[in-house]
Amino acid sequence: MTSFRRGKALAHPDAASGAFLLVVAVAYGAIGLRIPPGAGEPGPRALPIVLAAALAVLSTWVLVRGLRSGAGTSSIDVPDPTDDANARRPFPREASLAVIATLLCVAFFQPLGFVVTSLAYAGALVWLFGGNRRMIVGVSVATTAGLFVFFRLILGVRLPPGLLG
């Protein structure tokens, strides 16, 4: 039997998201106030100010609703540490790894080149999605070759050569 407990840190997911969005609204509004008013009525900063105010009101509503509803209506359950179904965690480990792999792929796309990064990135994703060694090699090579043929040879896009340049 799978058991779940309410995670303290995310007991009020609406409160957490509402608070974060409120900060976004304030920051967006503060930057918006620095936009020159410009000629004409209304000027270029009118909409940003309206949007900041709207987001502030809406996020406050979500924040208050989250605080009022408490842990009982949390829409995100944190699983028990003994639970094997950790996929319901707010930020699953595999998702975080996928984000890191994608960021590394982007960071090294130009210095290492398309072929190397694509091979490594596709291979990492195959591993993340549970593929075996043969799949890691096969899928990453096939994906890289397919993308190269399509983008470089058919569409004529200049892909960074990197180490192979």
Place this chain on the structure above:
Amino acid sequence: MPTDLFLDAALWPYLVGGVMLGIVVGAVPGLTATLAIALLLPLTFGLSPERAIVMMTGIFTGGIYGGSIAAITLRIPGAPASAMTMLDGHAMAMRGKAGSAIALATFSSFVGGIVGGVVLVLFAPALARVALGFQSPEMFALVVLALSAVATVSPDSFVKGLISTTLGVMLATVGIDQLVPVPRYTFGSINLLVGVPLIPVVIGLFAVSELFHQAGEPAHVTETGSPIATGGLAEWWADARRVGWVTFAKSSVIGTLVGALPGAGGAMAAFLSYSEAKRSSPHPERFGTGVPVGIVAPEAANNAMTGGALIPLLAFGIPGDAVTAVILGGLVIHGITPGPQLFGESAHLLEPLFGAYFLSYVLILVLGLLLLPLFSGITRVPRPVIFPLIGALAVVAAFTSEGTVFAMYLTVAVGVGAFVLRRFGYPVIPILLGLILGPMLEANFRRSLILSEGDPTVFVRSPVSLALLLAAIVLPACRGRTQGSVAHAGRRRGETTSVVSPDQFVAVEVVEDPTFSVGRRSVLFSAADFLAGPTHAIYDVRSDGEAFVMIRTAVPPRPSELILVQNFEHELRTSVSTR
């Protein structure tokens, strides 16, 4: 008005390729037509506008149709629009008639698509002529209505839908101001001077966030195990005849009308059509057990929706949902601006568009019936193959779209943001609509006020503008009413949906946005004793989600019994969480 709906032979390969790609991507569980177009858009970069339009149309229609294949064979809808098809389609497949069910879905898609196309060809030019007379206040009101509609149909909460819409419009304010040469939110980056580029955002919202989402899902949630045999192919025509043309026609009209409404989309079209077919059926209790009409109604409707959805896009330049928003982005990239002017200066592009639309449904009919076993096999593509391909394609496509690494970082940033927002119950589709419609909203808002010298009553002086703004206000108020009826098929609360199968009441974990995936199923209780009445559903959920009511047929000499489940939401969550 187009006179020739048969395409130039040079365009055929692009149409066939588009339809095939659309079906393939649409058939993979979890991948929608929106994702298909977002990922495949870069494929059209080097093409002429005509070829690009033809290919995108093929991907669009093929993607919508493809969703039904996994729904029938695996009980995993390829897209939200196919969720209703799953009920009877899979039940029919379980009886060894998967082939007949897919063929019936294919034929229904063809009929619905053609009806939607006829309405599109007849009404889009007329509406475009009306739109030509729109001034800035009317256009502003129209955009407000579209944004309100998109926020209203957001699954979890209207407020969260509004927040997502606001975030999208905020993204649209980045770059040099449209009317005054002043940079806004560019933070000194030359990459942002012309605004946030659309394609990296689209890829981030739909492809990259889906990649992260799927990476965090356990394999069993989206696993694409072996589909059941596609037998019973020979019986589909007899089934179609038994269903009758009235259902085909009614479902197609419902789908077209719903498609033309901003924000409604294929899922709503399929749901309303299925409900209407069930309501008007002499045997509503048979729905969900594998009746052909349960396939015809949703499939005809969600494919007719494609024609309807193109009407506001082409006539007003306003996309009604995510997939047409992505199509709009693709058209703009190719220098085509949908709206009234499309019917004037760019009228030569309408012929390939309309022609591709009709021929794509002919292709769907032919390919769907001929290549049925092949498409059915697509649903078996393993996760370690499909998602690495999506990931690698997404980052390379982002690079290709702008030719900069900045675009790749933007894609990842948007992907992470969308992933987090989805985890907290915020829909991401309104972000895209906000980004696309934001400049139109602001330009018309400011122009209206400048022309009226700051008088805000300019927005309610015109009857059209007033009516559109009132509709934008009334729509959210109708939300509760709509959700009440949604409860008949499955009450949505965050990520949990309750479904009545033929003999069991089942709680299912469902994620609907931006793509549909189904999690674990837990049987709550047997529903075998609860029979549907001829004119009403057998159960409902109170509007606050706290109580659930089912009516059971009285067994003499006992009186009728009313079963009331208190705190239904909590019971549902507890049941799902503990299994």
